[in-house]
Amino acid sequence: MADRTRRERVLTFFFVPALVVAVVVLLGVTFRNSFQLEKLREQSVVEATLTLANEKADRLDKRIIEQDNAVASLVDPSEREGFGAAWLAVAARQTPTVSNVFLVDLGSSQKEVVGFATRVPPLDAEAERRMFVREILPDLELVEPRTQLRHLHKTVQGQSHLVSYWQREVRGRPYVLVAWHDVPRVVHDLFPALYSERDQNARVNVVDEGSRIVFGPPLSRGSFTLGRRFETTLYKWQVNVTLVSAEELTAAVARRRSLELALVGSSWLVVIVGLTVVLVAAARERKLSNLKSDFVANVSHELKTPLSLVRMFGELLQSGRVENDEKRQQYLQIIVSESERLGALIENVLDFAKVERGKAAYQFAPASVKDVVSRAVEACRVRAQREKVELLLEQSDDMPAVEIDERAIEIAVINLVDNALKYAPDGQRVVIKTQNRKGYVEIRVNDEGPGIPVEDRKRIFDRFERGRGAQAKQIRGSGIGLALVKHIAEAHGGRAYCESAEPRGSSFVLTIKLREGNGRERSAAPREAVV
Ligand SMILES: Nc1ncnc2c1ncn2[C@@H]1O[C@H](COP(=O)(O)OP(=O)(O)O)[C@@H](O)[C@H]1O
Numbered sequence: 460m461a462d463r464t465r466r467e468r469v470l471t472f473f474f475v476p477a478l479v480v481a482v483v484v485l486l487g488v489t490f491r492n493s494f495q496l497e498k499l500r501e502q503s504v505v506e507a508t509l510t511l512a513n514e515k516a517d518r519l520d521k522r523i524i525e526q527d528n529a530v531a532s533l534v535d536p537s538e539r540e541g542f543g544a545a546w547l548a549v550a551a552r553q554t555p556t557v558s559n560v561f562l563v564d565l566g567s568s569q570k571e572v573v574g575f576a577t578r579v580p581p582l583d584a585e586a587e588r589r590m591f592v593r594e595i596l597p598d599l600e601l602v603e604p605r606t607q608l609r610h611l612h613k614t615v616q617g618q619s620h621l622v623s624y625w626q627r628e629v630r631g632r633p634y635v636l637v638a639w640h641d642v643p644r645v646v647h648d649l650f651p652a653l654y655s656e657r658d659q660n661a662r663v664n665v666v667d668e669g670s671r672i673v674f675g676p677p678l679s680r681g682s683f684t685l686g687r688r689f690e691t692t693l694y695k696w697q698v699n700v701t702l703v704s705a706e707e708l709t710a711a712v713a714r715r716r717s718l719e720l721a722l723v724g725s726s727w728l729v730v731i732v733g734l735t736v737v738l739v740a741a742a743r744e745r746k747l748s749n750l751k752s753d754f755v756a757n758v759s760h761e762l763k764t765p766l767s768l769v770r771m772f773g774e775l776l777q778s779g780r781v782e783n784d785e786k787r788q789q790y791l792q793i794i795v796s797e798s799e800r801l802g803a804l805i806e807n808v809l810d811f812a813k814v815e816r817g818k819a820a821y822q823f824a825p826a827s828v829k830d831v832v833s834r835a836v837e838a839c840r841v842r843a844q845r846e847k848v849e850l851l852l853e854q855s856d857d858m859p860a861v862e863i864d865e866r867a868i869e870i871a872v873i874n875l876v877d878n879a880l881k882y883a884p885d886g887q888r889v890v891i892k893t894q895n896r897k898g899y900v901e902i903r904v905n906d907e908g909p910g911i912p913v914e915d916r917k918r919i920f921d922r923f924e925r926g927r928g929a930q931a932k933q934i935r936g937s938g939i940g941l942a943l944v945k946h947i948a949e950a951h952g953g954r955a956y957c958e959s960a961e962p963r964g965s966s967f968v969l970t971i972k973l974r975e976g977n978g979r980e981r982s983a984a985p986r987e988a989v990v
């Protein structure tokens with residue numbers, strides 16, 4: 460016994476927390492692993508996207524610089540007559556985005572444009588030339604090293620301009636050669652050519668310094684969209700790249716996260732529910748096993764009382780020292796009634812065992828409730844006299860004939876009266892009433908005892924359960940009587956309950972449902988029911 464309790468305690472205080480810790484650790488490790496794996500994947504996607512963005516940005520720079528180099532090789536600054544003619548001849552093919560070429564004399568105080576070749580209509584050309592002189596020329600960075608190709612990307616009145624320029628020296632005089640790129644053309648011709656091609660894995664756009672889209676579709680702002688500025692040419696702008704697979708990945712990651720979260724949550728729920736079920740079952744089992752061991756001791760004790768009475772009076776009679784016949788008769792009556800009680804107690808235990816095994820069989824047959832109740836009361840009368848309690852039987856006259864298991868109802872009533880005698884010994888009377896109610900027959904046993912606290916009223920009908928008062932006063936009992944009463948009542952379609960009686964004491968009620976045929980015609984064959 461002690462061993463078992465110790466084992467149970469080990470289970471509760473060691474294994475349960477250990478189980479919880481194990482589950483937490485397991486979940487934590489799983490979660491961390493998948494998180495790390497995800498991070499690694501993310502990282503590689505980010506790296507791939509970055510490489511792609513670099514490559515895209517470089518592509519434009521390369522294209523523009525190629526054209527710049529073509530201009531540089533085609534335009535000779537020393538040639539004033541027919542300046543840029545060689546370039547104009549091949550411009551459309553070789554340098555499609557260059558629309559004007561300027562040569563500026565840096566030696567003159569005014570920085571005069573001394574050479575100008577253009578591919579645009581004269582009016583536009585004039586406007587662009589003026590714009591160049593006013594807005595672009597002053598911003599050119601004319602520093603060392605002079606041989607270097609430079610770019611200026613400038614926004615004037617919301618319009619982007621790009622020029623490429625070199626410093627040149629012709630016969631000791633400094634000049635600057637400028638190739639003017641037509642930015643709208645870059646956007647409309649070059650970008651599509653560079654970025655819209657076969658690349659189905661990536662989506663690209665170009666945004667200006669104000670993050671307005673210049674080219675391409677809007678891209679999601681997730682962690683898998685990366686931007687890179689054009690390094691040398693359109694350096695105020697930025698190219699953005701999103702891997703299409705990365706977008707899917709983002710969605711997949713989000714989906715998996717929520718799935719994992721749901722999984723973790725539900726496993727937790729399962730663990731908690733499982734643990735609760737196990738703990739509750741263990742507690743119930745423990746309680747039941749305690750109750751059962753109490754029950755064995757209680758039953759043995761309960762049987763002892765009538766047995767010792769039988770023995771005592773038997774020995775008295777045997778000794779032949781009983782003075783008169785009246786006394787002898789009285790002793791014999793006690794012996795008979797106590798052995799009846801003993802029989803009833805044993806029957807109680809046996810019936811209860813049947814109920815427990817699910818083998819309780821009731822034999823229903825038409826019978827008179829009145830007769831059955833009277834018989835049960837009579838069985839208790841001698842004991843009542845000894846306890847100096849008056850048993851009052853009040854039966855109404857309009858009792859219908861009902862289908863019942865006589866023996867079972869008798870046992871139930873004996874149990875109720877026995878309880879009343881046992882637990883209400885200070886009372887004067889125990890009243891047993893039978894009444895015909897609507898749809899059912901009611902058997903009521905009222906006593907004048909201490910009554911039953913409200914919180915105990917349901918519980919005492921459970922097996923092995925005993926009232927607090929009974930335990931405190933050490934009244935013998937096994938806690939199966941009322942459980943049996945309840946079972947019998949339910950088998951008869953009724954119920955068993957207790958309430959407080961007026962002015963004091965308790966009132967135990969057993970009801971029997973009037974079945975079809977009950978109270979009207981008598982069915983010939985007894986009915987059997989296994990409950
Ligand atoms: N008439 C009564 N007055 C007070 N308490 C009662 C009465 N009848 C039953 N009880 C309480 O209900 C408990 C359960 O009764 P029962 O199932 O017959 O078991 P037992 O009589 O063997 O203890 C009793 O232990 C007692 O505390």
Ligand SMILES: [Mg+2]
Nearest residue numbers: 878936940941
């Ligand atoms: Mg009892």
